[in-house]
Amino acid sequence: MRKIIFLLILFISQTAFSQNSFKALVKDEKSHEPLIGTNVFIESLKIGGTTDTNGKVEITNIPDGTFTITFSYIGYKLSKCKISFPSKYSKKAKIIYLESMAIESxxxxxxxxxxxxxxxxxxxxxxxxxxxxxxxxxxxxxxxxxxxxxxxxxxxxxxxxxxxxxxxxxxxxxxxxxxxxxxxxxxxxxxxxxxxxxxxxxxxxxxxxxxxxxxxxxxxxxxxxxxxxxLVSKGPSKTPEWYAIVNQTHKRGRDISSFYSNRNNKIGITFLASQSSQNAFDVNKDGFTDIPEFQQTTLNPKLFYYFDESATLMLGISSSFDNRKGGDIYAIENAPDSVHTFVEHSKSNRLTTQLKFEKRFNNGNVLTFKNSINNFQRDISVTNTNFSGEQFSSYSELSYLMKTKKHNTVLGLNFISDAFDENKNISKAAQPLDYDYYTPGIFAQDDWNITQKFILQTGTRLDFNNKYGTFFLPRFSVLYKFSDRLSSRVGYSPGYKLPTTFTSDAEARAFKNVNPISSNMKSETSQGLNLDLSYKFFMNEFMFSLNQAFFYTKINHALIPQSDSLAKGILMYENANLSLETKGFDTNIKVALDELVLFVDYTYTDVQKNYDKTNPYLELTPKHKLNMTLSYEDEVSWRTGLEAFYTGKQYLSDMTQSVDYWTIGFMVQKLFKNFSIIGNVENIFDVRQTKYEQVVNKPYSNPSFRPIYAPLDGIVANVALEIKIK
The missing domain is CATH 2.170.130.10 (TonB-dependent receptor, plug domain)
Incomplete structure (x- = not known):
């Protein structure tokens, strides 16, 4: 009997000693943050556990042998490993890194x-x-x-x-x-x-x-x-790519565009060519165009030379030619007569050169030089009034990016020139709008990765303008990552703008009776604060992201029209004696389930003219704006989208308010191997400002116009053919 008891105790003790445990610490592969709630399971034994708040887990009662352990977490790829027991991971935790799904990575x-x-x-x-x-x-x-x-x-x-x-x-x-x-x-x-x-x-x-x-x-x-x-352009592709699109609207608009891209070891090229045209169209049948007549052509070739894998030179030329007419539709389609006289005719030519050299060093540092020269000419005629001028501007920059373990630092200098010459023979203005500015500047910026969670960006700029003096612009931004899903940013930055007569107010009157900037004018300066919170959640085919941003900007010495001069029909600018302030928030939501994606964006904006106690609200600025887009894409054959846009009420110059309105659009695209067909309808319910009020005011030979706060073109349908050859 004693022998039986002894053998039984010996068997139990050996069995107990053959039971093993397994410890693991599960982290995100990129951020190294612990993953809470990861499922850890041994399928063959039907045992497992879940990681705690520190990303740790322990599984006990594992017999001797080799077993496959599975690690699974929502939004991450499944991971498996084989462990033979007894194992060192009974006492020391094995670190497991999980890779996020493609939608997140x-x-x-x-x-x-x-x-x-x-x-x-x-x-x-x-x-x-x-x-x-x-x-x-x-x-x-x-x-x-x-x-x-x-x-x-x-x-x-x-x-x-x-x-x-x-x-x-x-x-x-x-x-x-x-x-x-x-x-x-x-x-x-x-x-x-x-x-x-x-x-x-x-x-x-x-x-x-x-x-x-x-x-x-x-x-x-x-x-x-x-x-x-x-706007960031495509570069040359290593295999030839050609894209083209042909478009036609039901209101007599046409577009044709082409883009080609290719490179070899030494030479690369991209070439954009685009031509658009539109017949004059009177939507509300009041005798005036709601869509102007225009012809527009753009050509933009770029040449890339690769000295080696670390040095690239880009040379580009962009040219644009625009010819448009609006006003009395009879005068445009036929010819002006004694009754139909009002036509605004605008012709412009734009020529721009671009040069960029970039040298990348083995340590990750980058030397960049870039230069652009821009020439812009425009002639405007309104009945018997003419305006013509030429702008010549340039931008040059030399910068050096230095990368270390904790810092990305940029040092640089730039030179900006901007000159305008009014054609006195055509404009015949008593006070031409000529100016000649040049602004050299130096700048520095540093991104400091203090920790994996905390990144600080500081920067400063010092500009010297030949007419308005020195501008010192220090700024900072901070990013803090609470986790791989939640982060926050906060930033401060000053700003400035040189005085200019070329604003939307002057444009609206075709620069007629616009006075030049006076010599005692000050530059506009600003202070700005921004804060936002971002949250992301992923689970298999489901994704949810939220960004909540808040903003505040205060502008001092804002350039505003002088009320006394407006009463005389003249646009003259002056500096406001008090500030212009804007504040508000922006809520951006994205929800995706497999191929179905919903975007929702709501913006609240409150802009106050502190210098104008009578009309304190900035004109044509809706406090409430909502954009919603629902899209579905079957990558093999179909893509569809439904859009809805809400624009809230806007204050007008007489302090009355506009109506608020919705516009709805729908798009469907049928995909084939090398081409696709697109059908689209914008503004399905034909929302137009001319349904609420008359935009063109008498006399029609020299009309005035109401401020534009809603669409004039109404519903527009188009069909496009898109071609892709790779």
């Missing part, structure tokens, strides 16, 4: 901030309209970027002329003159040339659009009090 690189970093690691908030979004919008309006920008979060695209159809865009509720428009980091569209800029840029060659909201003059100099919009 896609990285977006940003160039506007010069450090060329991943968007999730940049302290200043940059919004990117990626290649997929750009591609979708090209089929809807391939002739220019006005619709592309209009559907970008927080940007308001606004028609400013009832005759020429000119449009401007606003960031954070501020007029378009406060936003700097770049193409590949070149500030090409300012002053006189900014008037038709959105209408003269076809989008077919764009890779993405990068938007910085809030004061950003420290990056590229003045003009960026409200922010920066940078």
């Amino acid at each position: 896609e990285e977006v690189f940003v160039t506007t901030t010069r450090t060329n970093g991943v968007i999730d690691d940049i302290p200043i908030r940059v919004e990117v309209l990626g290649s997929e979004e750009v591609r979708e919008e090209i089929g809807i309006k391939p002739g220019n970027i006005s619709k592309l920008l209009g559907e970008t979060s927080g940007i308001q695209v606004q028609q400013t002329s009832a005759t020429t159809g000119n449009v401007s865009f606003r960031l954070q509720g501020l007029p378009g003159k406060y936003t700097q428009l770049l193409k590949d980091g070149f500030p090409l569209y300012s002053g006189f040339s900014s008037g038709l800029s959105l209408l003269q840029i076809p989008p077919l060659d764009l890779l993405q659009v990068e938007v910085i909201k809030g004061s950003a003059s420290a990056f590229y100099g003045g003009d960026a009090i409200a922010g920066i919009v940078n």
Whole structure:
């Protein structure tokens, strides 16, 4: 009996000693953050556990042998490993790194901030309209970027002329003159040339659009009090690629665009060609155009030379020719007579050269030199009044990017020139609008990765303008990552803008009776604060992201029309004695389930003219704006989209309020191997300002126009053929 008991105790003790345990610490592969709630399971034994708040787990009662252990976590790829027991991981935890699913791990690189970093690691908030979004919008309006920008979060695209159809865009509720428009980091569209800029840029060659909201003059100099919009072009592809699109609207508009790209070991080339035309169209049958007549052509070849894998030279030329007419439709389609006299005719030519040299060193440092020269000529005639002028501007920059373990530092200098010469023989103005500015500047920027969670970006710029003196622009931005899902940014930046007569107010009157800037005028200066919170959640095919941003900008010495001169029919500018302030918030939500994607963007904007106690609200600025887009894409054959846009009431110059309105659009695209067919309807319910009021006021021989706050063209349907050959 004693022997039996002894053998039983011996068997039990041996069995107990053969039971093993397994310890693990599960982390995110990229951020190394612990993953809480990861399932750890041994299928063959039907035992497992879940990681705790520190990402740790322990599984006990594992017999001797070799077993496969599975690690699974929502939004991450499944991971398996084989462990033989007994194992050292009974006492020491095995570290397991899980890789996030492709929907989360896609990285977006940003160039506007010069450090060329991943968007999730940049302290200043940059919004990117990626290649997929750009591609979708090209089929809807391939002739220019006005619709592309209009559907970008927080940007308001606004028609400013009832005759020429000119449009401007606003960031954070501020007029378009406060936003700097770049193409590949070149500030090409300012002053006189900014008037038709959105209408003269076809989008077919764009890779993405990068938007910085809030004061950003420290990056590229003045003009960026409200922010920066940078249009980033596609580069040469290693295999030949050719894209073309042909578009026709039911209101007699036509577009044809082509983009070619290719490179070998030494030479690369891209070439954009675009031609758009539109017949004059009177939508509401009042005898005046709601859509102007125009013909527009753009040519943009670029040559890339690769000295080796580390050095590249780019040379480019961009030319644009625009001819448009608006006004009395009888006079446009036939000829002016004694009754039908009013026609506004605008002809412009734009020629731009671009040069960029980039040298990348083995240690990651980058030397960059770039230069652009821009010549813009425009002639405007309104009945018997003429205006003509030529703008000549240039931008040169030399910068050096230094990369170390903790720092990305940029040092640089630049030179900006901008001159305008009014053609006195044509304009016959008593006071021509001539000016000649040049601004050398130096700048420095540092991105400091203090920890994996905490990144600080500091920068400063010192500009010297020949007429308005010195501008010192220190700024900072902070990024803190609470986890791999939740992060926050906060930033401060000053800004400035040189005085200019070339605003939407002057454009609306075709520069007639516009006085030049007086010698005692001050530059506009600003202070801006921005704060945002970002949250992301992924689970298999489901994704949810939320960005909540808050903004505040104060502008001192704002350039405003002088009320006494307006009463005399003359536009003369003066500095406001009190500030112009804008504040508000932007809520951006994205929800994706497999191929179904919903975007919701709501912007609240409150712009106050502290200098005007009688009319304190900035005109044509809706407090409430809502954009919603629902899209579905079957990558094999179909893509569809439904859009809804709400624009709230806007104050007008007489302090009355406009109506609020919705516009709805629908798009469907049938995909084939090398081409696709696109059908699109904009403004399905035909919302038009002319349904609420008369836009053209008598006398029709010399009419005045109401401010434009709603669409004039109404419902527009188009069919496009898109061709892709690779």
